[in-house]
Amino acid sequence: MDFSGANLNFSLLLPEIALAISGFAILLFGVTKRGKDFGFGLGLLGLLAALAFTVQQWGSLETGFFGMVTKDGFSSLFNLIFLMGGVISIMISRSYLISKGIDKPEYYALILFSILGMMVMASTYDMIIIFLGLEIMSIPLYVLAGFNRKDPKSNEAGIKYFIMGAFASGFLLYGIALVYGAGATTDLRLIAANFHSLAQSSPMFLYAGAALILIGFGFKVAAVPFHMWAPDVYQGAPTPVTAFFSVGPKAAGFAALMRILAFGFDSMDEIQPILWTLAVLTMVVGNLLALFQDNIKRMLAYSSIAHAGYILVALTVGGESAVASGMYYLLGYTFINLGAFAILTILDTRDGTDSRFSEINGMAARHPYLASLLAIFMFSLAGFPPTAGFFGKLYIFSGAVDSGFIWLAIIGVMTSFVSVYYYMRVVVYCFFNKSDHPFAQVSLNPYLMVALLITAVGAIGLGVLPSFWIDLSRQAFASFL
Amino acid sequence: MIGAEHFLIVSAILFAVGVTGALISRNLIMIFMSVEIMLNAANLAIITFARMHGDMGGHVIVFLTLTVAAAEAAVGLGLIMTLYSKRGSVDAAKFNIMKW
Numbered sequence: 125m126d127f128s129g130a131n132l133n134f135s136l137l138l139p140e141i142a143l144a145i146s147g148f149a150i151l152l153f154g155v156t157k158r159g160k161d162f163g164f165g166l167g168l169l170g171l172l173a174a175l176a177f178t179v180q181q182w183g184s185l186e187t188g189f190f191g192m193v194t195k196d197g198f199s200s201l202f203n204l205i206f207l208m209g210g211v212i213s214i215m216i217s218r219s220y221l222i223s224k225g226i227d228k229p230e231y232y233a234l235i236l237f238s239i240l241g242m243m244v245m246a247s248t249y250d251m252i253i254i255f256l257g258l259e260i261m262s263i264p265l266y267v268l269a270g271f272n273r274k275d276p277k278s279n280e281a282g283i284k285y286f287i288m289g290a291f292a293s294g295f296l297l298y299g300i301a302l303v304y305g306a307g308a309t310t311d312l313r314l315i316a317a318n319f320h321s322l323a324q325s326s327p328m329f330l331y332a333g334a335a336l337i338l339i340g341f342g343f344k345v346a347a348v349p350f351h352m353w354a355p356d357v358y359q360g361a362p363t364p365v366t367a368f369f370s371v372g373p374k375a376a377g378f379a380a381l382m383r384i385l386a387f388g389f390d391s392m393d394e395i396q397p398i399l400w401t402l403a404v405l406t407m408v409v410g411n412l413l414a415l416f417q418d419n420i421k422r423m424l425a426y427s428s429i430a431h432a433g434y435i436l437v438a439l440t441v442g443g444e445s446a447v448a449s450g451m452y453y454l455l456g457y458t459f460i461n462l463g464a465f466a467i468l469t470i471l472d473t474r475d476g477t478d479s480r481f482s483e484i485n486g487m488a489a490r491h492p493y494l495a496s497l498l499a500i501f502m503f504s505l506a507g508f509p510p511t512a513g514f515f516g517k518l519y520i521f522s523g524a525v526d527s528g529f530i531w532l533a534i535i536g537v538m539t540s541f542v543s544v545y546y547y548m549r550v551v552v553y554c555f556f557n558k559s560d561h562p563f564a565q566v567s568l569n570p571y572l573m574v575a576l577l578i579t580a581v582g583a584i585g586l587g588v589l590p591s592f593w594i595d596l597s598r599q600a601f602a603s604f605l
Numbered sequence: 606m607i608g609a610e611h612f613l614i615v616s617a618i619l620f621a622v623g624v625t626g627a628l629i630s631r632n633l634i635m636i637f638m639s640v641e642i643m644l645n646a647a648n649l650a651i652i653t654f655a656r657m658h659g660d661m662g663g664h665v666i667v668f669l670t671l672t673v674a675a676a677e678a679a680v681g682l683g684l685i686m687t688l689y690s691k692r693g694s695v696d697a698a699k700f701n702i703m704k705w
Contacts, residue, residue, distance in 0.1 A: 252666050256669060259673045259677065279692075280688075282687075283700065287697075291627055294620075294627075294647065298643065301648075304654050305654035308654070356703045
């Protein structure tokens with residue numbers, strides 16, 4: 125049989141295929157006695173191969189599989205974020221997993237499959253493929269959250285994430301169903317092209333569908349008032365998994381939201397006040413609740429909610445420069461947050477730790493380099509120059525002011541002043557507080573050092589050369605307009 | 606005469622039942638079943654629209670979402686089993702080690 129007539133274009137999916145093959149290879153070798161040790165190596169190999177294919181696809185603009193798969197600059201940039209996040213996550217995972225006695229090969233396979241789902245989400249215009257990618261991403265994440273089966277907290281995190289995730293999928297799918305009802309298509313390009321006639325003929329389905337889709341993604345990116353699962357899941361999941369949670373699914377959720385809101389429903393002005401409200405609530409609630417936490421992981425969970433609020437500001441403003449600044453922010457946030465979590469993971473490999481603030485007392489005296497790196501990441505999260513966090517906020521808020529959303533920018537700047545308090549608390553605890561018992565030594569392996577190096581270079585490099593990266597994000601966004 | 610609107614109303618009622626069940630139920634299995642009802646409400650809506658518009662694509666979508674729901678059920682029931690064997694209960698109110 126001849127399939128050459130069908131416009132399948134398999135080469136578009138090379139990064140995804142690389143991930144799928146290495147994921148299945150890990151599972152296959154994992155059942156043998158000796159193959160158990162290959163999990164990490166095969167996982168890293170698969171991710172690097174996918175990274176190479178993604179770089180090779182850079183700048184192309186092709187569709188395949190009957191318009192279901194689109195590889196453009198936008199998908200390439202997001203694939204880069206997901207794959208970098210994956211590489212760093214599995215590099216910091218190894219020693220933690222060994223110390224907790226859960227170093228199983230399926231861990232790496234699950235991370236790989238989850239990234240595969242994220243990449244599918246970012247490389248399509250079709251809402252059903254977005255839904256499918258979302259599920260491919262989420263189902264491994266439910267397992268990863270509960271991966272430490274002996275730990276009741278991890279069990280609880282897994283079940284809470286599963287229930288909230290499945291609940292959100294229900295909303296999303298019903299929303300997609302209603303939009304399908306309005307236009308007999310799930311293709312965002314057709315919806316965008318015929319938007320005004322659809323809004324005339326069946327406004328109810330279209331608007332109700334858009335609202336339900338927004339609720340579904342609100343859960344996924346942990347926007348207030350759909351955030352209540354996030355702190356519990358972040359705190360209970362194993363620390364490297366939390367690191368992965370805080371960047372990968374969030375970036376994927378925003379990638380899909382950008383395609384849907386900034387492209388498919390771009391003409392729907394009625395959605396702007398809703399986004400406005402979501403952004404304000406997310407920034408205020410996330411930052412205020414982060415002040416009262418005594419667990420660093422939980423504090424970082426609220427901080428990641430607050431950062432989602434800043435990116436929602438970019439989405440509210442809309443348009444090329446605002447959305448591009450949101451993408452730049454996500455890229456910087458990936459490096460910074462993974463860096464902060466990498467250090468937290470290193471500290472959590474010690475016995476009897478629970479990521480409390482008191483556990484980092486006097487860390488600077490024992491580990492001056494690690495403490496300085498942690499301080500860099502905290503300054504960056506708080507948005508001090510010359511780091512990626514500063515320029516991300518600068519671009520987002522100046523874009524908001526330029527488009528007349530002055531109040532939104534003022535609330536954003538005020539809440540990020542509040543955030544300085546809880547980020548600086550970490551620095552104060554590790555530099556100025558004395559530990560009442562000797563600070564237990566931590567050991568570093570080469571992978572951890574490479575991961576720390578990449579994240580630190582990323583956090584500062586994006587801040588030193590912001591214009592290069594913002595141009596890259598602009599080109600990426602322009603590619604789908 | 607039964608028309609498309611009847612199917613859509615049933616689907617909306619099913620969705621509301623699912624959401625309510627997921628929000629008020631305390632038993633994890635019941636919550637999970639409610640979520641499945643939500644997904645199937647969406648399936649019913651998609652099928653109805655597909656029939657309304659005479660579009661085969663909608664029928665294919667339902668096969669995809671059924672598969673997704675099955676995968677989700679496998680993972681979800683596994684998680685609930687782990688939890689049950691550890692705590693001897695599937696009462697959602699008991700899982701509160703972490704709160705702010």
